[in-house]
């Protein structure tokens with residue numbers, strides 16, 4: 001079995017006195033699409049935040065490329081988040097004052113790409129996600145599905161190793177949701193990007209290679225790839 005790209009072991013995290021994770025372990029392999037499912041409040045977003053280096057766990061380890069993400073200093077963590085990870089949230093979280101093109105160009109500008117090259121590349125990515133023609137639109141002028149596809153372009157434009165998507169279709173109707181999932185999975189497979197996808201929707205989870213379920217802050221079940229998964233009981237899919 002190939003080494004995981006990212007591995008979380010025994011994560012414990014509380015928000016104040018509310019426990020969110022109680023010993024969750026999960027692996028994300030290079031290039032795979034992993035769905036994380038579970039009831040509301042089961043700890044899915046907290047797990048994603050720990051894996052993406054947005055939040056530090058109280059206990060346990062997050063290992064990425066041989067480095068303990070949970071122990072990295074903040075400046076190295078933010079560099080990793082900028083260069084190797086992409087994040088998409090339920091409501092896109094585009095910068096409202098910037099055009100679609102500038103939203104997608106922003107991660108490249110932050111990485112030191114020239115403005116001209118960043119805008120050119122951003123335009124190509126808008127095209128890939130079927131939102132060419134909306135370059136000058138601000139997020140408020142886009143439909144939910146268009147905004148989410150711009151968010152995907154922004155998450156993938158730097159060529160990250162992993163994309164973290166927290167209910168990316170949660171605010172969309174089913175057609176727009178399908179378009180977003182098709183665009184995400186197609187592009188991720190093409191570029192070999194791993195995707196950790198939180199969803200409560202079985203139709204969305206069906207786009208994934210593998211699925212893990214959380215209950216009360218622990219992984220209770222994991223579906224498996226032909227190469228074999230590592231944890232507990234299997235989910236029949």
Ligand SMILES: Nc1ncnc2c1ncn2[C@@H]1O[C@H](COP(=O)(O)OP(=O)(O)OP(=O)(O)O)[C@@H](O)[C@H]1O
Pocket residue numbers: 015016018019020038039040041042043044045046047
């Ligand atoms: N910032 C916070 N402050 C206080 N409690 C929080 C915070 N974030 C999460 N929690 C609590 O931690 C637990 C796990 O939350 P989390 O958002 O990780 O679950 P989830 O499975 O993603 O839920 P949902 O599907 O509703 O988004 C819940 O009880 C939640 O209320």
